[in-house]
Amino acid sequence: MTTTPAFEGLEERSRNMSSLHKLTVLGAGVLGGQIAWHSAFKGKTVVVYDITADALDRCRATHEQYAEIYLSEVGANEVEIAATRQRLSFTTDLAEAVGEADLVIEAVPEVPDIKADVYRKMSGILPAHTLVATNSSTLLPSDFAPDTGRPEQFCALHFGNGIWAMNFAEVMAHSGTARETLTQVTEFAIEIGMVPIPVLKEQNGYVVNSWFVPLLNAAQTLVTNGIARPEDVDRTFMIGGRTIGPLGLMDMVGMKTSYDVLAHWGNELGDAQMTANAAYIKERFLDKGLYGVPTNEGYYVYPDPAYARPGFLDLPDISVVPHLVSLLSPR
Ligand SMILES: NC(=O)c1ccc[n+]([C@@H]2O[C@H](COP(=O)([O-])OP(=O)(O)OC[C@H]3O[C@@H](n4cnc5c(N)ncnc54)[C@H](O)[C@@H]3O)[C@@H](O)[C@H]2O)c1
Numbered sequence: 001m002t003t004t005p006a007f008e009g010l011e012e013r014s015r016n017m018s019s020l021h022k023l024t025v026l027g028a029g030v031l032g033g034q035i036a037w038h039s040a041f042k043g044k045t046v047v048v049y050d051i052t053a054d055a056l057d058r059c060r061a062t063h064e065q066y067a068e069i070y071l072s073e074v075g076a077n078e079v080e081i082a083a084t085r086q087r088l089s090f091t092t093d094l095a096e097a098v099g100e101a102d103l104v105i106e107a108v109p110e111v112p113d114i115k116a117d118v119y120r121k122m123s124g125i126l127p128a129h130t131l132v133a134t135n136s137s138t139l140l141p142s143d144f145a146p147d148t149g150r151p152e153q154f155c156a157l158h159f160g161n162g163i164w165a166m167n168f169a170e171v172m173a174h175s176g177t178a179r180e181t182l183t184q185v186t187e188f189a190i191e192i193g194m195v196p197i198p199v200l201k202e203q204n205g206y207v208v209n210s211w212f213v214p215l216l217n218a219a220q221t222l223v224t225n226g227i228a229r230p231e232d233v234d235r236t237f238m239i240g241g242r243t244i245g246p247l248g249l250m251d252m253v254g255m256k257t258s259y260d261v262l263a264h265w266g267n268e269l270g271d272a273q274m275t276a277n278a279a280y281i282k283e284r285f286l287d288k289g290l291y292g293v294p295t296n297e298g299y300y301v302y303p304d305p306a307y308a309r310p311g312f313l314d315l316p317d318i319s320v321v322p323h324l325v326s327l328l329s330p331r
Pocket residue numbers: 026027028029030031032033049050051052055106107108109110111114118135136137138158159160161252253254256257
């Protein structure tokens with residue numbers, strides 16, 4: 001086996017097990033919080049880094065919600081939950097956060113300048129052996145490989161929201177990623193219970209966001225352009241058996257990340273509708289402090305969203321017809 005200098009000696013480690021035990025997650029938001037909690041639950045030692053103490057406090061509060069979910073839905077017991085908490089630590093000091101990391105997963109906002117800045121800041125302080133992965137939804141590892149200062153130790157590892165149930169992780173290389181990096185990162189994914197999905201070529205949006213982002217954008221277009229009420233967009237998706245629609249999913253993704261993705265790609269692609277959709281989300285939600293599930297309100301109000309209540313998909317009483325017709329025709 002040939003190794004780059006960064007990996008010398010690693011071939012002696014036991015195969016079929018990564019040497020990635022100490023994880024640092026950058027960004028304690030929706031996905032960073034989930035990756036951190038789940039990895040700790042699976043036995044990794046995890047440091048969570050964010051730029052403000054408030055963000056870390058919000059992450060800790062979210063972890064208490066995850067504890068309930070893992071107890072009730074994942075089959076965890078109290079001992080495992082206590083051990084998960086023990087394996088987690090939190091800091092706003094970047095050098096402290098990454099100083100002992102075997103793997104850093106970056107989950108900062110989907111804004112290229114913010115990601116590039118974090119990678120550049122980190123490049124001088126990372127231990128030589130540390131691998132780095134981006135959890136970006138739509139950006140490429142090659143966009144940031146030079147900023148990391150260690151392109152051969154960098155790839156994408158992309159998780160799904162609701163990590164305990166959406167247990168897949170997409171692995172994507174750029175042209176300079178070393179084989180050993182991909183081996184270790186893929187082993188890590190399996191160790192924390194993720195089905196690895198190899199993305200065979202660099203692709204914005206990987207596999208899942210190649211269809212998921214267009215779905216959310218199409219749903220948002222119907223609302224932005226006044227074609228349909230949000231709950232009716234979701235009804236059309238849910239009738240027939242699905243438990244959540246695209247606008248409920250947008251609340252889960254979070255309005256900030258939804259906005260970041262649509263604003264970036266609207267601008268990049270010169271797509272006026274996507275830009276209008278981003279502007280709608282900003283005005284209707286972000287400017288009012290409504291971030292979706294993270295703030296308990298977006299298209300729906302949580303923890304008891306209308307789409308999950310009995311009756312949401314039921315055949316209505318015929319007495320609703322005058323109201324529906326009034327929506328259809330203002331004349
Ligand atoms: N939300 C999803 O469903 C989802 C799913 C898969 C991947 N992702 C990706 O994960 C990344 C994070 O998305 P999110 O939805 O968790 O965002 P988020 O807005 O919920 O969280 C981002 C966090 O990053 C912090 N942050 C901002 N600047 C930072 C910096 N310079 N250094 C460290 N932290 C910083 C913020 O304070 C915030 O806590 C994005 O690339 C996104 O595309 C999101």
